[in-house]
Amino acid sequence: MNSFAEALKRKGLEAIRKFPKADLHNHFVLGGDRDYLERVTGRKIEPLRCPLKSMSEMHAWNEANLGATFNTPEMRRELIQATFHQAKKDGVAVLEIGEDVWGLGEYFHNDMNALTEAFTAAQRDIAPNTELRLQIGLSRHCPIEYLENCLTYFWGNKAFYSIDLYGDELAQPIENFKNIYRRAKREGLVLKAHVGEWGTAQDVQRAVEILELDEVQHGIAAAEDASVMRFLAENHIRLNITPSSNVLLGRVPSMKEHPIQKLYRSGVEVTVNSDDVLIFDSDVSKEYLRLYESGCLTAEELDAIRLAGLK
Template structure:
């Protein structure tokens, strides 16, 4: 504890990296080490330098820098390995990542054991000190029937810790996913969804109620409604927040204005995470230091958040 607080106050990024941290909101395709990818593929990936104007700009960046250069099973496995290399470099001792359900057929021949082994082998070989929580990813724009078909390969497998819904928040009503989330709950999975990055505070409340969520990825829109802030605090709903991503996508004006400080002081359980490191240059240690330097949270508050993210749930 004292080492982390001192490292922040000294603005010593290497010491910050040496302290244990969790990364509970990391899209592994975009969440790996750029140095590792350059070394093993020759592809040099530069992050964006100024805020993007839309999600379409982000998708185009992804298409040009990742999609056209990392196709096929071996490249997919390289991206997985890069995520563990990044965790090792950044002192991340708890990492929650996983594959999109459509990726099982696309990259792993509908062989769930092959998918699981790709992640667990990378963890064992590259960063054995990092605890892996495997996650099932769902794209919101996919039809429910298609998602249910894909999920038939995942149900009953105890290797998975959580399920997460992401993508365009307006693609279809959140209620459409109730059946999937009821099944996921019966499977013992921790229930998560991307809500409140682009939508409203009421969207956050409705998603938590309809899907019985344990955690929300982003959720920053709730700051606009005190009743929703209280609802999340009272119900112990965790928000896995990605500050630099929020700023670079124009959801927050600046790091000093980021609502994470107000949410934390209102009693909401928050964690600090990377989101898309390759796009936003947002590894977890940098996120902590940026929030401290911006005056958004004190070193002591940031250490409390760090320790909370590492606690068993």
């Protein structure tokens, strides 16, 4: 294939995989190659086939399909390795993943060198051509004081590229995380947060303003308000979108109707990403192909999005 757009038009998945892509919204615990994990554990993890109705149903799927099998330091490392096997297979040239702050104590005995080496060694040994951008993960469900205590191990470590806040958008007010994000900004981290997956367009703008975000994970609710889209476009706030996840979690009626089209054509910077490969069968190449096949975006538009994500 001479171009990514041509590969999309011919609907050649393997050809699409040969072109470099970014995956800037990948939760590595669920972001790995299922064939590799089956070889390691003997356990076949089947993806979702029908939309869920809530995040609690997603957590139930997680418990039924992963459960306690991977809740050991050894298996945590296997999940990291599985994600790099997936990235290599899918032509991911830039991969942004990282550990939750609580995982440092749970899986790495508060040894920061062990944590960072688990990621960098997997990248070096499995996918050396993939750029790793290591991320600090925060759960909205954790008390602020607990998160601040965990973060004392992370501050000042130049191995980390970004920080991300995830979980139930209504778990606690976004203002509670302001001091953490001010510190993260002083640390030189790229500031990201999950918002606008379940909340409103106004929630997206408030989170950007209060936390001084550089990027938003999801952010699809912004398409409901033209003024919020203008705000994002004018301030160059990028949305790292995961289409299949949005459809299978019932946030979007279909791929064809996905708001990524409206956002992109309104001048908002967007990227296409996987989210949770094991749940949503959503490797990045499949996401591009699904968006094209549904008629949501043209091959040329998708190629422009791909190239922008690599910058």
